[in-house]
């Protein structure tokens with residue numbers, strides 16, 4: 001006869017197995033796994049395309065990839081700033097650095113024309129970094145429509161349509177070796193804080209897009225060799241977020257090293273910065289109600305502090 005204690009013990013073990021599996025994956029991803037980014041350096045000259053590369057995380061990742069041997073195609077919106085960054089990176093070595101300009105918030109672009117100059121290049125890495133959200137007190141019905149659309153445009157639609165235009169080219173590159181498309185997401189996409197609903201929804205869109213495109217290229221017919229991943233990003237010190245650097249808010253440079261170390265790790269959705277993964281786990285543990293209350297308080301404080309400064 002099986003006792004209640006035995007049933008509870010078995011249930012406990014069964015419930016613990018997924019947590020144990022998650023813990024083992026955590027140790028492997030953040031402490032043991034060697035970087036495999038060099039696998040994307042096949043059939044040189046090899047190019048990495050990085051959007052929003054004139055500042056913050058994008059600029060730091062561009063520098064990191066350049067130092068690893070990639071030629072670069074950078075994207076920005078400000079010619080002078082972009083040229084300066086391209087020159088600064090070129091001075092670090094002998095690889096090619098090109099750039100193009102486009103306002104990612106603008107409603108329409110000719111994406112085929114945008115990527116035309118790069119059609120003969122071997123692009124093996126795409127880092128969709130462009131994005132941001134302004135931090136405002138207003139609710140969406142107090143903001144004008146083009147402002148609201150601009151948030152969705154730069155965070156979701158621009159990366160979607162740029163990927164669409166690049167895909168035929170990427171499939172050709174993938175005949176020679178692996179190709180990776182990474183979307184920079186945000187923890188906001190998981191917790192949708194007040195005043196960030198459109199930004200959070202746009203990042204959530206990227207979560208579904210990553211999975212869908214990865215399935216398109218991997219399990220629908222013969223695999224093409226292109227993989228997709230979504231990076232869950234917490235606070236990072238950057239041009240748009242001028243916070244004190246700390247363990248939970250690394251500088252863009254430290255963060256970029258972690259990004260490049262994890263690119264192509266095989267996880268479709270992960271946090272490149274280990275403390276962000278711990279925070280993610282803590283938020284899941286606390287549950288929606290507590291997280292909603294906590295983020296509302298934190299955002300209220302941030303708004304107050306900003307108003308004091310202004």
Ligand SMILES: NC(=O)c1ccc[n+]([C@@H]2O[C@H](COP(=O)([O-])OP(=O)(O)OC[C@H]3O[C@@H](n4cnc5c(N)ncnc54)[C@H](OP(=O)(O)O)[C@@H]3O)[C@@H](O)[C@H]2O)c1
Nearest residue numbers: 052054055056057077103104105131186235236238239240
């Ligand atoms: N920093 C964080 O705490 C944090 C947290 C979660 C997620 N993220 C995500 O990380 C990514 C990078 O953020 P970041 O903090 O590094 O920002 P950042 O320092 O402000 O840099 C953003 C980059 O994107 C460019 N950019 C912004 N809007 C653009 C537009 N409409 N058209 C073309 N280029 C545009 C900027 O160009 P300019 O140089 O001309 O401004 C800059 O190169 C974003 O997707 C963001 O959502 C950041």
